Amino acid sequence: MSSASDLESNQSLYAKRKAVYPKAVDGFFRRLKWAIMVVTLAIYYVTPWLRWDRGAYAPDQAVLVDLAHRRFYMFSIEIWPHEFYYVAGLLVMAGIGLFLVTSAVGRAWCGYACPQTVWTDLFQHVERWIDGDRNAQIRLDKAPWGVEKIAKRLFKWAVWLLIAVTTGGAWIFYFADAPTLAREFLMGDAPAVAYSTVGVLTATTFIFGGFMREQVCIYMCPWPRIQTAMLDEKSMIVTYKDWRGEPRTRGLKKTADTGTKTGDCIDCFQCVSVCPTGIDIREGPQIGCITCALCIDACDTVMAQIGKPRGLIDYCTLDDAAVEKAGGKAQPHLKTIFRPRTLVYLGIWSSIGFAMLFALGARTRLDLNVQHDRNPVYVQLSDGAVRNNYTVKVRNMEARPRDVVLKIGGLPGAVAWTADGERDGATDTVRVTAPADSVQKVRLFVAAPQKGPARSEFLISAHAASGKEKGDEDEVVFERPATEEAE
């Protein structure tokens, strides 16, 4: 560890967080953020309570991640663990979607849809409601601890905590039947993991939304780094048009009267005041900018007041910035957004989506898995025939019990039976009942005449006794003792 004397001056290696007091603002992007906040929070809180009738054998919750039973339900789709590649596909789509969104509209995810942004925004609204706007907040922060400050702090933290508890509370309902779990949770009968999950999520929401805020984006989150790497000169980013704004002047009229060249920026610091991450956008693109566009709203308001055109701070690409700086005219935004790169991303993204939809539509809900017993590989029967044993797993993925017909093919003279049946009267088909939405394990005995190859491959197939659904088949091996020389 280096001692303080190593340092050129008495500077600290650790920096205290600079408090940010974002000012309230109104405008197009603020309203868009309101709308997105309402929609995303509504989706988050309401989804687990939607019902979806699946019959008597499956849960009626529309969206349910049933970890205990390894099932994932989403409306009419049910995913089994072995079908996890659909989830992998969704993740691939999310990845490509990130490329798509970032190349088109930059860090839009960060600015509008990220939970950290949405909840921080919500917490800041609460803060303004209780403490007042920016200036009042600064005053209150500097004020000594008195009755009013303590009361306001406690009230604010209580409201935050309430939001945090409902946030953490809503999460667990995705993993169990929501009404049942809610009742159990309130009665104190819910599993310990439910309480600890709510506890952890309450704590993280409270701390991240209330106190960490932009520190999460700047220091903890890898997303800004990834997104920054994916931005290019055609990506829409929030840009201060310095060629229009500079040089900044405070007394616009006075300075103009003196004949000095003036820019449109009046250095009013409104863009800095409203910024939820506390940066100055006029310093250019930077890691701290989540592109929430609130500075655009703030600057537009000021420009309207001083009678200048809007858009001194605006969404703009680096290419357009260069064009505009040279006095040219930027190309329309739609043309920027729908350019070959984004269209290719869109093509890849949607073809994965369509491929998954097709696969979902074409998948069978009956699956067969056969394992040959390895110990012993064959059993000599008293009448000279040879028996092999198989562990058959019939996976009935429909939410109703089904009769399934197992059939052996390609093994001459062979008959099959299960523990419930007998070899006498056995044929090449066996009927088993598979319970709803579960795997039925069956021990299948197959006997064939002794004469034959020491190792023959044959097929065991399964199809539903009723219905036309394509079944499944599995190729397995039948083994016999090596034929002894006859005397």
Place this chain on the structure above:
Amino acid sequence: MTNNVKETGSRVDEPTGTAFVGHEWDGIEELNTPLPRWWLLTFYACVIWALGYTVVYPAWPMINSATQGLWGWSSHGQLAQDIKSQTAKRAPIIAAIGATPIDQLAAKPELMNAAIEGGKAAFKVNCVQCHGSGAAGSKGYPNLNDDDWLWGGDLTAIHYTIENGVRNPDHAQTRQSQMPAFDGVLTPAEISAVVAHVRAISGQRKADGLSQQGAALFANNCAVCHGADGKGGRQVGAPNLTDGIWLYGGDTETITETVRKSRQGVMPRWGHKLDAATINMLAAYVHSLGGGEATQAPQEVAASNVERK
């Protein structure tokens, strides 16, 4: 490089606006980008957590062992606890299996399935030494997978065999039979005639003069246990000599040895070593291997139930 000295006295790197720390290696200088203070606090919190962790859990190495920790946790203890809770969880169903008469076990599928699984585990402990891990047996030790049974293959018979064993000298209820050794009783020529007959009735050679000569000897010496047709008898555990299954081997040499010296295979009895539930489970497992027979004559079972009551 221009040295931009601010009022604070520290030089600032112009492109980034960040102050230098003062360290320099071959012209490369370190910038002071201060770590957030909360990060430092998180680090201290982790240190405190770690110290607490080493106090309540076993951690610090001492001369002979490590500190035990205030909570007394150990992986052995946790395993013992897990086993205890699993045993407690299984206790009711094991008790139910033990309390169910073997002939009624198959009528309760839930118990039967649990018994098969439990029997599989108990088999691995008690039976694999002779019968093999797949219960396929070996020379002198019967294969329990097949459909050939010396003493009977229904649940009750299997249960009886496990409980009382075979040829246990100290136990009156044991499965008992004794094949005489024919060395000296029959001449070697007669023995080879009998062997020829046995191989003929089991389809391993054609009937000829020798085997016909053996047939007469068989009728006089062997049929009393093995039956006139050689199909054996389960009352005395006499094997069926006409089928494809041989406990010791069906070749001329082995059968000759069997006739000359006889075979006296012994299976230990388990009735006094294992509890009722385990024996029921073993019977259920062996019965499930593929050769299990349906319990004989259900009306007899019903009658015996009445008697028991």
